[in-house]
Amino acid sequence: MATIPSMMQAIAVVNPGKDSKLVIEQRPLPQPGPEQLLIKVAAAGINRADLMQRRGAYPPPEGESDILGLEVAGVVIAAGPQHKSWLGKAVFGLVPGGGYAEYALLHAGHAMVVPAGYSMAEVAATAEVFLTAYQLLSSIGNSQPGQHVLIHAGASGVGTAAVQLAKAIGCKVAVTTSSDDKLELCQKLGADILINYKDVAFEQELSKHWPDGVDIILDPVAGDYIRREIPLLKMDGKIVIYAMMAGRDVPDLDMAPLFKRRGQIICSTLRNRTNSYKTRLTQAFYQAYGQALAQRQIQPVLQQQFHWHQAEQAHQLMASNRTKGKLVLTF
Ligand SMILES: NC(=O)c1ccc[n+]([C@@H]2O[C@H](COP(=O)([O-])OP(=O)(O)OC[C@H]3O[C@@H](n4cnc5c(N)ncnc54)[C@H](OP(=O)(O)O)[C@@H]3O)[C@@H](O)[C@H]2O)c1
Incomplete structure (x- = not known):
């Protein structure tokens, strides 16, 4: 496995509020805790909460990353001691923040295995909705x-x-x-x-x-x-x-x-639920519908993918209310 760098690029919000701007910043790589996986992000879903967060109207839960992004898809490159079996697997799932970055932390209980035949962009459009x-x-x-x-x-x-x-x-x-x-x-x-x-x-x-x-x-x-x-x-x-x-x-x-x-x-809200609630929800969903997802009896509606440097255009499209289904950033 390739060496893991100490720094990464991420999208940061400058001037939160109605005139906010998205810029690319260098950030230290997040370090996985005992229950977490470190993901090399391949794609991140865009959500309306990201638009609210950059306006300053939806702060991340206490202690979580201030980087935008509530869901990611990618490959596990490091893991807490009990979760080494995830290493090298392609996964997707909910994150409490931090998705608009080259690397992100995913709670091991929130990880779902990417079904065969799905692109990373498709699964990045799946977990939140x-x-x-x-x-x-x-x-x-x-x-x-x-x-x-x-x-x-x-x-x-x-x-x-x-x-x-x-x-x-x-x-x-x-x-x-x-x-x-x-x-x-x-x-x-x-x-x-x-x-x-x-x-x-x-x-x-x-x-x-x-x-x-x-x-x-x-x-x-x-x-x-x-x-x-x-x-x-x-x-x-x-x-x-x-x-x-x-x-x-x-x-x-x-x-x-x-x-x-x-x-x-x-x-109801999802983001401010506890990790154990999200673990139960993720596992119950995957047990009930994982097979239907794998067989495409249900599937995400992915309207458009944007290179992550084009996050601003993607946000503007979402704010226009013209989207059908999901928008995704690819890395
Ligand atoms: N509580 C939770 O757990 C949770 C979880 C996920 C998302 N959310 C929230 O749920 C909302 C929808 O999320 P999403 O990802 O599905 O959004 P989305 O894909 O961006 O779609 C939003 C759609 O809502 C409609 N809309 C917007 N403003 C409206 C208004 N004033 N009156 C009527 N319809 C309006 C528009 O469709 P039409 O053209 O059909 O009007 C718009 O395209 C967002 O506010 C999001 O933050 C909450």
Whole structure:
């Protein structure tokens, strides 16, 4: 195995805030702790959290790398004493930060083996969105075959993973997005009901298809959506909020319709979960869906790869809301 350098190149954020810039900096190589793997990064997924972090709105968890990047794919080049069996393996997984760099630390419990036939860019587009969707649908939503699931932003990174997992569970799936080409992608992924929210009010359109209502709503939009979603819920229905892209305030919220349905509004984050939670989540996901992933019954939707020196262009594309599926940096 090649010698491991003491320094690496990484993308740093200068001037965090609305005028932030990404620059390449020399950083010391991170040293793996007893439970960690050192990865020679081949590809890193881009996530909206990276855009928020560079604006100063989403600091990394305490003690974690300040380098952007929540998921990587690459080869293990060093490992804690109990984890030497990972050496030389191609892996991917969630990192708490530090992904936009030539080398990154990955907790051994969060590592997944790259399935045969997958490129490093594809697997770098997999962990964050599939683990999030799995958590929202299964661990939190407890979704069951035959249930009605509404997935907002169906063509987004998380949305494309959630549509596939919900169909794999056997749910009926409705999606909302802003354009017909995004709806076409959702249909290819298996969505049953396609709603362009620019053309129609999603709640009115969905009520026509599902007059009995919805069991689970996956919502990264929040704001005014919450008020509009509550009347759609079946008895004991759940609204699972995982971002607040339209804002934190819910105007004119009337709790009575939620109460009448014994409805639940649940908020969830992934990044600030403990290592042991992420280990259980990763292993449960890989056990349930590793084979489906390997056989491409489910797979990441990778829109575009960027050389890592072009991270700024990639961020601008993501901020434009024109993406379908994922963007990835390659090293
Ligand atoms: N809580 C967690 O555990 C967790 C985990 C992963 C991601 N997230 C968060 O979830 C959100 C989605 O992540 P992602 O990776 O799927 O994002 P993404 O791939 O960048 O897609 C986001 C899409 O959301 C839609 N959108 C944006 N602003 C909107 C608004 N104001 N109203 C309605 N739709 C809007 C747009 O699609 P349309 O064109 O269809 O509107 C946009 O393309 C992000 O905020 C991310 O940080 C949370």
